[in-house]
Amino acid sequence: MRAAAVVIVLLLFTAIVACAPLQAQSVIPSTTEAFVRNAHLGLAHVSAPDGGTAAERYITALSLGASWNRFPLYWDRIETSPGNFQWSAYDRQIADDLQFDLQINAILLGRPGFYADGERITGMHTPIFADGTDTPAADKPLNPDNPWARYVFETVNRYKPDGAAAAAGMLPPGVGIRVWEIWNEPDVKLFWSASIGDYARLLKVAYLSAKQADPNAQIMFAGLLFGTEDNWLARVLAIFEQDPQREAHNWYMDIVAIHAYADPWRTGWLVLNVKQSLIAYGLTRPIWVTETGVPVWDDYPGPTWASDPAQHQLRATQIQQAWYVIQSAVYGWHEGADVLIFHQLYDDCGDQPAGTDFPPHNGTLCAAGTLCSGDAHGLFRNVRSSVCFSQHPVPGSPRPSATAYLLLAQVFDSGFTPLPDITLSAEQVSTGQPLGVFAAAFEMADGRRITAYWNRTATATTIAVDAAGFNAQRVMLDGDELLAPDENGQYRLVLPPAMPDGYPELQPGADSAIGGAPVLVIERPEGVVDLVRFQRSLGPVGVPVVSVPQAPTTPTPIPTIDPANDTTAPLAFMRPLPDSSPTTFTVAWGGADNSGIDLYLVWVRVDGGDWAPWLETEATGATYQGEPGRRYEFDVWARDLAGNWTSRTELVAQTATTVE
Template identity: 30%
Template sequence: MRLRLGLLLLAVAVLLIPPTSPGSKPFLPRKDSSSLVDDRYGIDFINGAGYSIPEFRYQQAVASGARWDRWPMYWHLIEPTFDQFDYRAEDEALERDLAHGLKVEAILLGTPGWTFTAGSAVAPFSRVEDKPSPRPAPGVRPLNEVAGASSPPRNLGEPVFRADGSINRDNYWGYFVYNTVSRYKDRIKVWEMWNEPDFLVFWLGSVEDYYQLLKVGYLAAKAADPDATVLLGGLAYWTNAQFLPRLLDLMASDPPARQKGFYFDALPVHLYASSYDIYQETTRTQGLVRSKLGVDKRIWVNEANVPVCDDAEPGNGTPFCPARWRGTMEQQADFVIQAFALAAAADLERLFMFQFYDDVMPPREWYGLVRNNSRPRPSFYAYQVAARYLINPQQATYESRGQVEQVTLTGTPHGKVTVVWNNSFEPVTARIKALTGSAQMVFKNGDKRTLKADGDYYVVDLPPTTYRDEVSGTADIGGEPYILVESGTAKIATRVEALPDFAAGRSFTVAWSQTDATGIPVTFDIEYREGKGGSWKSWLSDTSAATAVFGPENPVPVKEGEVYYFRSRGRDPQGDMEPDPPADGHALTKIPLYLSGRVSDNRDNPLRGATVASADGLSVAQSGADGRYSVLVFPRGTYDFTARKEGFTELPYKAIGLTESLGYDFVLPPKQEAVANGGFEDKLNGWTVEGNAVQKSFRHTGKYGAYIGAPGALSQKLTISPDMQLPTLSFFYRSPASSKPGELKVSLAGASGSANKSFPIVGDDVWHNVWIDAASIRGEATLRLSLEGADAVVWLDEVSLGLSNPPPPVGPQPLYLPIITSGTSQ
């Protein structure tokens, strides 16, 4: 597997942390998380390719309220050699994210060494997660200090598509993007084209070079998945103030760009160390886009935070405060609440905090909401509070009144929510217009108290800010924010929690919860639907449980290849019911089928690293060291599969009907082949027919096979090369249940020797793969397959005579592990 530097550093960090006391456990989040969530919010690097994080870290992430994870797919690690892709680390991280209900925003970046155009071949590429400074200084570094992985790839100017509309493999970046988006299109819908192209560490090219890379990436991604959202590479923002205006000018002067949406769907920026930038700089950016392009584009902030400088916990070693563009742990928590509030006011489509765990060692910065030893910082609880209360507003407004900053969210599931803080270095009292006679005041650590209105206003004493920018002297992060929640007239509401795209088996746990803020106790009616066209049926009525296991036989037998939908309705103590749930329910999951088996060579040796793939390319797996493979398929149906491996002849596609999981073995014929038309696809050309022998559509692979009825035979003259390694005769045979007993005789005879073998015909209706050692035979020989026995019948296919165990290709070879990718979706 590819080795991740960040994980090596993290391993060292863990070794530096003193052991906990005997019997101690990891620190769980101490505040409850609500099922009320907003799809707006995410965190960078909850997981990542190659991270292999523990389950506990996922529990913390889900408890935080985050619903998005952002991490990179490094091109130079995935495709170190042209057209040789290794997605194993990405597959593992993605499947675990999806299984925990997290959506993924994937960053595509990192030029492979075989297509560098500048930079150093030995300097390490700066990883997205290893951020050295919250606001990197602009400037020029010698090219020999910047990794070639930051350079524009060769052939960016080649056409993205060939004349027939297919992707052009000679445009290396476009080919990589197309291949990657095609692979994950049913599981990832957001793709970011590079990271911080306005920062020399990540991009050595010009603005023009990046525009070309963006265009190629956009066109390739949309060709692979028209529903994909393509992001411009998130901007470091402060490093090169002219990058974005120049890029927008290039777009405006490119006539075809307007019809293609200027080659991006949303524009992300990275904003650190000032919570006010979340509002001020994103609205300024949106205005710049509007003035240059004449359109409105969605704005994201997919990195935001302030690194900490006062964490004295053993093993952390953060710098002392005050420090430039760094804050205390309490100031980091203040930043999180203020960033959430200002993101809502700016109507940002997405907001990500960078990052979940520290995951690095000094001299890198400590950005984590959680320390490497799994102890949450105050910012974790602040994120949890913000993700619970600052959600789904119908309207959000921002007011700056002297020393008081106020963001008001109305129409939320909680009612009216007001966030207020002090922007000055002196205490101040705020007066906030009251909607109701009392409100819940929520603090950044999750604590609450009831606040009574003083007439028409709530009166709140706001503490001063303690954060002063070391350069400007300004208060770029306000004082501790308070959240006032006025519930108003909220109604009861429930929902079934999101389920994995594919269930792990024919039984799975379904969970549901109350999502309103009324405090009214409810019971639940849970319904299910089998299939898109099925009808809703009652599963559980008036239950107070929050989970139940569905299947394998209760309430109905769960079928492979089917999709199951779920919805809930709440019932209050008076028996009043929640309004009707959505017509398609709250959640669904699919029950996959699996095609499993073994891939071997013509001597029944297992083949590792063979690819088993469907004709549509949506179901793909690689065989392990024992030759075993397992590929996920959905829905039920007939699929064409083949197996292939370098050094062997690719098999014709086999139509396999899948109404339930099925086993199927593939035998790969060698490249050096002595038998002509051994698959009988070209009628019986090349064979001499004796008696009752014809081509039939019944076959093992391809479209045709051969049929022999006793007495009958097939033979052909062939030549076995003197330099053929371990000549081996291999074929499949099958006798139908209607066959009478008989004997299939195989003879291979030449001047240098012969091989003879017989096989019983017993009418077992099973394909048998057999092989015969032909090592003693060289030169011209005659192969004859004959059937004896009255009314005996046999089918033949994949007759092959060639070398066995070919020598491995020259050079280092990848280690293949079994992987499963998603099949077709309904």
């Protein structure tokens, strides 16, 4: 990545985990099945160690459609002295993630000081197994003089499905971690200052040790930033090419990852670069984008006062950040990426030290080198209880990028295959500049075709594209619309202009790195599409306001602590309702608590009148009979198994619908 862009991400790992807002107790949900879940999307740092992650934070991530959470398991925080492993902090975090049905991309990272051998790890180049070889066999013991091999084995063995943590009652049965990323950005000296050959050894030792613990583990080549001309993947492959065991062990990598920031085009370019590096050795692998994002400058804690465009470089406005989310995903997916993990759910601390905080200001705090701005990477602004940057006037609220992420999760809601590149002619583009328009198409598993377009120039552009079906749905951040082809069998699409962003090294035909507002076109070749009203509005903890609730269920409470010791109030939330409903419609709700939910008290308000109790029930859904022309609002409280009620005593319309 460009040298300036590297600075943005250098210190993210050192501060961010410490900055997630915490609660005294971990919480477990009753249900999570009503949320959209997209297997191709994830978020970085949803949770924090010690099990202190607020339930609202999990619900926010789930409501956006995320399936993956990415976070590090720091070796130096687990092995506190040689052979002494302290698991409790990560036990609680991982247990909560799995209870909330998040899949985990775990990063193995961080050398204990007592295992330092210059820039290397002590014993890493010694044989992996006790018989003096690197050749695995069933139940073969590890070499006790290779501490990295032991750490990897013990960690994977503990957190695999039905592993040691499950046997100890710390994790639910049948679930665990399967994806293990080996280090973070080894091509950046902040994270890895040893050689490329040392990283190749680190990866090989990790691969064989992890597979010894769990043959189904998936080992990921660490996310590379590609901040220099040196291609670490190609260099490591060249080393492995000389290894006689490489074919027997999948070249010591099951997945390859990249990191891409600031310029959405770079996401696709790096995925393509990785594909070509693998092809050079006759290989293919799933490619993940395990970090992608851009911070905003026009919202706290960014430098909102900055008037010099140079101060905005490698940052974006809030609406550009939203456009970036869609564009980075489309670029990456179209080049063959499997999963994209966006950095990140909340601003947290960014690369600033834990405790960094200040009020919004107009630049007056920027005196004598005082830290006066931070990284606003988050899809959501920090909550008031955050360790850093807690003074936004609307704490915990979503940025437009949250809507963009939610829209991606819904539109690309099934498997998809990239279609060949689209080339527009000058006659199809009103400006006569086809290089100024990006276009990419996907075939969905359900037969739909989705084509993404955006304008890369500063001039509004209209394009004429051939229709594949009898109609189409246009999807933008601000709404949905059905389109009919004109007399020439074409759709005419207006592509809003890109905004200036001051990025260097623009691609041919582009006036800005981040293009204008993306336009998604959904068609069914030789068929008809029905209008789908996608969710866009998000509540204060990320629960979508517009949704189709699932069928009601009755949960079985799963206590995580003895109810006698539970003094924490439960959380209760309504599942979203659509804007309009028939006279008979389903209302659904859910909750989360340490000891489990005992019952719910559901409230209803009609046409803005007085609130009235509707149901007292253990179920998480029921059918409501409404009257045409009336509006119904709903709220819910919960009581846990210890007898604690929801702490919120005021009634708030968490969801609403109007009966047609």
